Amino acid sequence: MRQTILVLNGPNLNLLGEREPAIYGHDTLADVEAMCRAVAEPAGFTLDFRQTNAEHEMVDWVQQGRTGLAGIVINPAAFTYAAYPVLDALKLVDCPVIEVHISNIHRREAEWRSRSIMTQVVTGIISGLGVHGYPLAVQHLIWRIGRGA
Numbered sequence: 001m002r003q004t005i006l007v008l009n010g011p012n013l014n015l016l017g018e019r020e021p022a023i024y025g026h027d028t029l030a031d032v033e034a035m036c037r038a039v040a041e042p043a044g045f046t047l048d049f050r051q052t053n054a055e056h057e058m059v060d061w062v063q064q065g066r067t068g069l070a071g072i073v074i075n076p077a078a079f080t081y082a083a084y085p086v087l088d089a090l091k092l093v094d095c096p097v098i099e100v101h102i103s104n105i106h107r108r109e110a111e112w113r114s115r116s117i118m119t120q121v122v123t124g125i126i127s128g129l130g131v132h133g134y135p136l137a138v139q140h141l142i143w144r145i146g147r148g149a
């Protein structure tokens with residue numbers, strides 16, 4: 001049975017909690033990782049939680065996870081809008097992928113920030129629920145596995 005859930009975070013999320021807290025909140029990325037572990041590990045899943053500011057590294061990680069994972073949770077951050085290499089790598093993935101945004105991107109700058117290129121290749125998207133979107137995405141992947149989806 002597939003046991004690992006990969007959580008990928010894009011640029012500037014390493015500064016979560018410090019960066020524009022009015023939009024992204026005061027929780028740190030370590031807090032988010034702990035929230036995700038608290039859901040995954042009691043259910044018997046391994047959590048692999050990563051962040052990068054480098055597009056090529058995110059491409060490498062998605063490629064490495066294209067087979068054998070229970071699921072991927074990805075907050076592409078600013079890669080959401082034009083990182084076509086990440087989009088193309090996600091197309092190769094054989095597991096469910098949940099796109100997460102802390103903010104509601106559909107209520108932000110309409111001309112660009114609400115237009116994710118990733119949404120066309122992922123299973124589903126959670127946006128605007130703050131950092132709680134992450135553990136909800138992990139819970140959904142566990143639920144899918146339990147139903148044999």
Ligand SMILES: O=C(O)[C@@H]1C=C(O)[C@@H](O)[C@H](O)C1
Pocket residue numbers: 011012013075077078079080100101102103104105113
């Ligand atoms: O809400 C979020 O988590 C996303 C995070 C970012 O860093 C932005 O570039 C996105 O536009 C929104």
